[in-house]
Amino acid sequence: MTVHCRPWWRELGLDRNDPNEDDAGQARDHRWWVNAVIYQLTPWSFQDSDGDGIGDLPGVIRRLDYITSLGVDAVWLTPIFGSPMDDLGYDVTDFEKVAPLFGGDAAFERLLLLAHQRGLRVILDMVWNHTSDRHAWFVESRASRDNPKADWYVWADPGADGGPPNNWLSSFSGESAWIWEAARGQYYLANFLPSQPDLNWYNPDVRDAVLAQARFWLERGIDGMRLDAVNFFCHDRSLADNPMREGDCLPDGISPDNPLTRQRFVNSFCRPETLDYLAPLRRLADEYPGVALLGEVIEAEDSVRLAADYTAGRERLHLAYHGALLFDARMEAVHMRRILDRVLDAFGDRGACWIAGNHDFGRLHSQWNARDQDYPGDFHRMMALLLVCLPGAFCLWQGDELGLTEARIPEDIPPEALKDPFGRRMYPRLKGRDGARTPMPWDDGAAHCGFTTGDAPWLPIPRAHAARSVARQASDPQSTLNHWRQVLHWRRKQPALREGTTRVLDLAPPLFGFLREGAGQRLLCVFNMDGRAVRIDPARLGPLRCLNAIDGTPREDPFLLPPWGWLCAEPEADAAVAA
Structure with a gap:
C-alpha cells in the first residue's frame, strides 16, 4: 500500500531524533505521556459528516478545534480499520486500511496532519489479541491443520467428553470460550465474540506480523498505540482449567452479576508470559521518540498491580490503565486514599493511567453509585479537578466533559435498538455498553442534536442529553464543559502536575x-x-x-x-x- 502521510516531524521540518527540537515555543517532550490527559473518542459517535447516521473521520476533523479547546494532550481513536463491525471495529479484517465507513486512508492522513498542527497527538487503538473470523489469516488457518497459518490461532482438540477442552469462559457471554470448527475437527479460542478468534502469541510468525503492523502505522506518524486487551495475549499452553473463585473479592470493574465472576482468570489470560513478548514492541516504539504504548489491563484479579507489572522497566509498556476507580459504592475520602496508596505502591511515579469511564465501562457521571447517591454538580466539579491532579495519565471519555449520564435501557434505547453484542446477549441481566456510546449532542436546536443530518443516528440520543449540548454549555461560564476547560488549562500551567x-x-x-x-x-x-x-x-x-x-x-x-x-x-x- 502506498503511504501518503508524512510523519508530523517531517511535515513541520523537524528532526524527531533531536530532543531539543522546538516548534513555535512548544517543547517536544518525549515523555509527554507521563501525566497526560488523553481524550478518548469513538468516531462512530463523535460527528457524522455524510448523513449516514454513523460518525466518521471527516466529522472528527470538523470538531478538532473543539477538542483543542479542552486543553487535552492527545486523542485516542477506537479502531478505524477494515472490519465487518461486529464489535465497534474491534474485529479487524485489514490492519493497514482505514475503513471506508470512516472516510478511508485520505481522511486519516488529513486528520493526523491537522491534529499535529494543533499540538494534539494521535493514538490508534491496536487490536492484536484477536482478529475477525473474516480476516485472511483466519480464513486460511481454519481451512486445515497443515496450512502455513494453521498455528496462527489458538486451536485445541476436544476434551475427553468430546466437548470444549477446558472450562474457560467468554468475556461476552459467560459461556464456553471455545468455538467448534468442523473443517479442522477442532475448537478455536475466542475470549470475546465467536467471530473474534484469538491469535496465537506463542507463534513467532504472529509476533513478527504484529510488529510489521506497528511499524506501518508508526511510519505514518502516529504518536501512540493503545493495546486492546493486552493481558489476554497469552494463555496457559497446557490448557488447564481456571480455578473457581472463592470469597467475595471481584476483579476491578466487573459487576457481580457478570458470569465471569465465577472463575479466577489465571489460565485463560493474565499470563506472565505476555510480559516477555512486550519487549520487541517497546524496542520498536522507542525507535520513534515521543511514541507511547498504552495498555488496557482490566478484568484482572488486581488490575492495579497487574497494570504496574505491564509498565515495569524499559522493556514493557509506557502506560497501562487500571480499573481502581470503577466501583459501585459511594465516593469517600477513605476509599480514595486507599486507592491512591495502592496505585503509588504499585507504580511509584511512572506508568499509571486512570479511567473513570470509557467505551467499555460506562460514564464518569454514572460511577460510584451516582444514580442512588444523586451527587450534586459541585461533587462532579471537585472530581474533575481531583482526576487531573492525580499522579499519572488520565483518559477522558468523550461526553464526560459535558456531564453526560449513561443512556438507560429501555427508556432511552429500546432493547431492539441495541448494537453492542455483549449488551444484546446479556440484557436485561447486564446493561451492556451502548449506554456510554451514544452520539455527542452538539446543538440542542438542531435535528439529532447536530450529530447527523441523516434520518437517524446509529444509536438514539437520550432526550436529557440535549440540555447538556456543547452549544448550550459553551456560553455558560458555570457549565460542566467550561469547568473542565478551566481545570485542564490550569493543569497545563502547573509544572508539578506534568512530572x-x-x-x-x-x-x-x-x-x-x-x-x-x-x-x-x-x-x-x-x-x-x-x-x-x-x-x-x-x-x-x-x-x-x-x-x-x-x-x-x-x-x-x-x-x-x-x-x-x-x-x-x-x-x-x-x-x-x-x-
Whole structure:
C-alpha cells in the first residue's frame, strides 16, 4: 500500500531524533505521556459528516478545534480499520486500511496532519489479541491443520467428553470460550465474540506480523498505540482449567452479576508470559521518540498491580490503565486514599493511567453509585479537578466533559435498538455498553442534536442529553464543559502536575489530599469529599506562598472548604506539610 502521510516531524521540518527540537515555543517532550490527559473518542459517535447516521473521520476533523479547546494532550481513536463491525471495529479484517465507513486512508492522513498542527497527538487503538473470523489469516488457518497459518490461532482438540477442552469462559457471554470448527475437527479460542478468534502469541510468525503492523502505522506518524486487551495475549499452553473463585473479592470493574465472576482468570489470560513478548514492541516504539504504548489491563484479579507489572522497566509498556476507580459504592475520602496508596505502591511515579469511564465501562457521571447517591454538580466539579491532579495519565471519555449520564435501557434505547453484542446477549441481566456510546449532542436546536443530518443516528440520543449540548454549555461560564476547560488549562500551567513525585497527606476524613512536587514547584491539593463544609487547620499546612483558585476568584477564607470544595496551594519552599 502506498503511504501518503508524512510523519508530523517531517511535515513541520523537524528532526524527531533531536530532543531539543522546538516548534513555535512548544517543547517536544518525549515523555509527554507521563501525566497526560488523553481524550478518548469513538468516531462512530463523535460527528457524522455524510448523513449516514454513523460518525466518521471527516466529522472528527470538523470538531478538532473543539477538542483543542479542552486543553487535552492527545486523542485516542477506537479502531478505524477494515472490519465487518461486529464489535465497534474491534474485529479487524485489514490492519493497514482505514475503513471506508470512516472516510478511508485520505481522511486519516488529513486528520493526523491537522491534529499535529494543533499540538494534539494521535493514538490508534491496536487490536492484536484477536482478529475477525473474516480476516485472511483466519480464513486460511481454519481451512486445515497443515496450512502455513494453521498455528496462527489458538486451536485445541476436544476434551475427553468430546466437548470444549477446558472450562474457560467468554468475556461476552459467560459461556464456553471455545468455538467448534468442523473443517479442522477442532475448537478455536475466542475470549470475546465467536467471530473474534484469538491469535496465537506463542507463534513467532504472529509476533513478527504484529510488529510489521506497528511499524506501518508508526511510519505514518502516529504518536501512540493503545493495546486492546493486552493481558489476554497469552494463555496457559497446557490448557488447564481456571480455578473457581472463592470469597467475595471481584476483579476491578466487573459487576457481580457478570458470569465471569465465577472463575479466577489465571489460565485463560493474565499470563506472565505476555510480559516477555512486550519487549520487541517497546524496542520498536522507542525507535520513534515521543511514541507511547498504552495498555488496557482490566478484568484482572488486581488490575492495579497487574497494570504496574505491564509498565515495569524499559522493556514493557509506557502506560497501562487500571480499573481502581470503577466501583459501585459511594465516593469517600477513605476509599480514595486507599486507592491512591495502592496505585503509588504499585507504580511509584511512572506508568499509571486512570479511567473513570470509557467505551467499555460506562460514564464518569454514572460511577460510584451516582444514580442512588444523586451527587450534586459541585461533587462532579471537585472530581474533575481531583482526576487531573492525580499522579499519572488520565483518559477522558468523550461526553464526560459535558456531564453526560449513561443512556438507560429501555427508556432511552429500546432493547431492539441495541448494537453492542455483549449488551444484546446479556440484557436485561447486564446493561451492556451502548449506554456510554451514544452520539455527542452538539446543538440542542438542531435535528439529532447536530450529530447527523441523516434520518437517524446509529444509536438514539437520550432526550436529557440535549440540555447538556456543547452549544448550550459553551456560553455558560458555570457549565460542566467550561469547568473542565478551566481545570485542564490550569493543569497545563502547573509544572508539578506534568512530572514529579507524590506524597499522600495524613488528613482526617472527609478531607483527602496529596503533595505533588516537581519541576521547581510544590503543589498542595486538598479535597473535601463530603456535602458539608470543613475547615482545614492552616498550621497543618505551613506557610502557603500562593493560593490557586482555578477560576481566578479567590475565596474569602481559603481554609474553609465548602461542600465538595478544594484547596490548591503552593507551600513555601521550606514549609513542612504534615505527612
